[in-house]
Amino acid sequence: MRTNRQRSAALMERSRKIFPGGVNSPVRSFRSVGGDPVVFSHGQGKYLTDVDGQTYVDFCGSWGPLILGYSHPAVVEAVQRQASRAFTFGAPSEEEVLLAEKIQSWIPGLEMMRFVSSGTEATMSAIRVARAATGRHKFVKFEGCYHGHADCLLVKAGSGLATLGQASSAGVPEGCVQDTITGVFNSTQAIEEIFAQWGNDIAAVIVEPMAANMGLVLPANGFLQTLRRLCTAHGSVLIFDEVMTGFRVARGGAAEAFGVQPDLWTFGKILGGGLPAAAYGGRRSVMEHVAPLGRAYQAGTLSGNPLAMAAGLATLEEMDRQKAFDVLENLGKILDSAVQSRLAQAMRDGKVAYVRKSSFFCFFFGTKTLPQNFAEVAACDMNLFNKIYHGWLDAGIYMGPSGYEVGFLSTQHTADDLQRLVSVIAENL
Ligand code: PMP
Numbered sequence: 222m223r224t225n226r227q228r229s230a231a232l233m234e235r236s237r238k239i240f241p242g243g244v245n246s247p248v249r250s251f252r253s254v255g256g257d258p259v260v261f262s263h264g265q266g267k268y269l270t271d272v273d274g275q276t277y278v279d280f281c282g283s284w285g286p287l288i289l290g291y292s293h294p295a296v297v298e299a300v301q302r303q304a305s306r307a308f309t310f311g312a313p314s315e316e317e318v319l320l321a322e323k324i325q326s327w328i329p330g331l332e333m334m335r336f337v338s339s340g341t342e343a344t345m346s347a348i349r350v351a352r353a354a355t356g357r358h359k360f361v362k363f364e365g366c367y368h369g370h371a372d373c374l375l376v377k378a379g380s381g382l383a384t385l386g387q388a389s390s391a392g393v394p395e396g397c398v399q400d401t402i403t404g405v406f407n408s409t410q411a412i413e414e415i416f417a418q419w420g421n422d423i424a425a426v427i428v429e430p431m432a433a434n435m436g437l438v439l440p441a442n443g444f445l446q447t448l449r450r451l452c453t454a455h456g457s458v459l460i461f462d463e464v465m466t467g468f469r470v471a472r473g474g475a476a477e478a479f480g481v482q483p484d485l486w487t488f489g490k491i492l493g494g495g496l497p498a499a500a501y502g503g504r505r506s507v508m509e510h511v512a513p514l515g516r517a518y519q520a521g522t523l524s525g526n527p528l529a530m531a532a533g534l535a536t537l538e539e540m541d542r543q544k545a546f547d548v549l550e551n552l553g554k555i556l557d558s559a560v561q562s563r564l565a566q567a568m569r570d571g572k573v574a575y576v577r578k579s580s581f582f583c584f585f586f587g588t589k590t591l592p593q594n595f596a597e598v599a600a601c602d603m604n605l606f607n608k609i610y611h612g613w614l615d616a617g618i619y620m621g622p623s624g625y626e627v628g629f630l631s632t633q634h635t636a637d638d639l640q641r642l643v644s645v646i647a648e649n650l
Pocket residue numbers: 284338339340341342344367368369370429434462463464465489490499
């Protein structure tokens with residue numbers, strides 16, 4: 222049992238005096254699952270060690286970037302080599318060209334791109350350039366899809382088919398969200414109706430092609446194809462937010478996994494190998510609107526940061542070397558079998574539902590069927606998730622602290638880790 226968290230608790234007490242809620246990003250606060258956050262000291266491979274010296278097998282991976290686990294020697298070596306050359310230039314460097322070319326070799330159709338420092342910057346900039354390219358203002362997002370915290374993207378749907386701009390955060394004026402239209406994930410009918418009403422005013426549709434910020438919700442058959450068809454028919458820019466799925470769901474991301482090509486992509490997480498880096502890019506005809514070629518302004522002091530570029534490049538190269546997607550799919554199949562052998566009855570009883578795609582996995586509690594949209598996810602039993610969450614923690618397993626998050630496999634996990642993960646669920650149902 223990992224119950225000795227005295228140093229964690231003492232540090233959180235100090236943190237709460239300095240940081241809102243004691244954290245530098247809200248979900249870390251454990252508000253959702255209850256109790257005190259674990260404060261970490263270091264990570265190695267699949268293990269995290271807290272400041273009280275207890276270790277956990279980690280399935281959060283810093284929310285996705287750490288697909289090779291913590292401190293992979295190839296990544297550490299690349300960062301150290303770069304650190305001795307320069308942390309930042311604020312000028313062009315070879316590192317950014319090398320990483321961009323590597324990314325292009327994984328993502329066919331990514332003709333032009335721009336590096337930024339966070340997923341939020343990437344999505345915000347992608348919307349701006351889509352608006353610049355089309356000369357239109359409105360765009361569509363889907364309820365339950367998270368695209369970072371830019372004002373115009375902090376919108377959730379009200380009830381009904383679709384709502385126009387209602388901010389889901391204080392401090393976001395109505396004017397910032399009046400052009401944000403919210404659709405229902407996986408509803409082709411809803412998006413058809415949105416286009417019927419506003420079609421020729423829609424600059425862009427932005428979507429997580431596989432939604433991974435409301436648990437894990439796969440695209441229903443035909444949903445992404447419908448988005449593609451409507452965007453093409455109306456001259457709107459289709460943006461796949463692959464900050465989560467990029468470099469993780471398949472080598473070519475969700476576009477490859479689901480066979481639909483967007484006009485623009487946004488990437489982050491794995492792209493920086495755990496250092497702050499993200500990107501947006503896609504069709505040349507759209508990206509040529511970005512300054513200094515075009516009039517859509519976007520800039521960054523640390524954009525294309527050489528340390529982050531080195532970490533990202535080393536991560537992608539090491540993934541190729543290890544044939545990471547094969548390794549992860551094999552681990553995924555082991556997890557599937559563990560779920561089948563321990564949870565089959567509980568699944569039949571509607572206590573838990575399980576979904577996995579590549580190295581993403583998710584358990585929904587209190588439901589027999591897999592949720593297809595945000596409303597169905599929200600109807601799941603989050604109290605049961607919270608109980609199981611603390612069961613995991615006590616058993617030395619660390620997951621993202623919320624029932625709306627997914628679990629991530631890394632290349633470091635073993636069959637034994639996956640058995641334990643499932644056992645804790647079986648014991649706590
Ligand atoms: N888009 C998606 C799909 C994300 O999952 C996230 C973050 N989890 C973001 C955008 C925002 O990225 P960042 O936190 O780096 O700003």
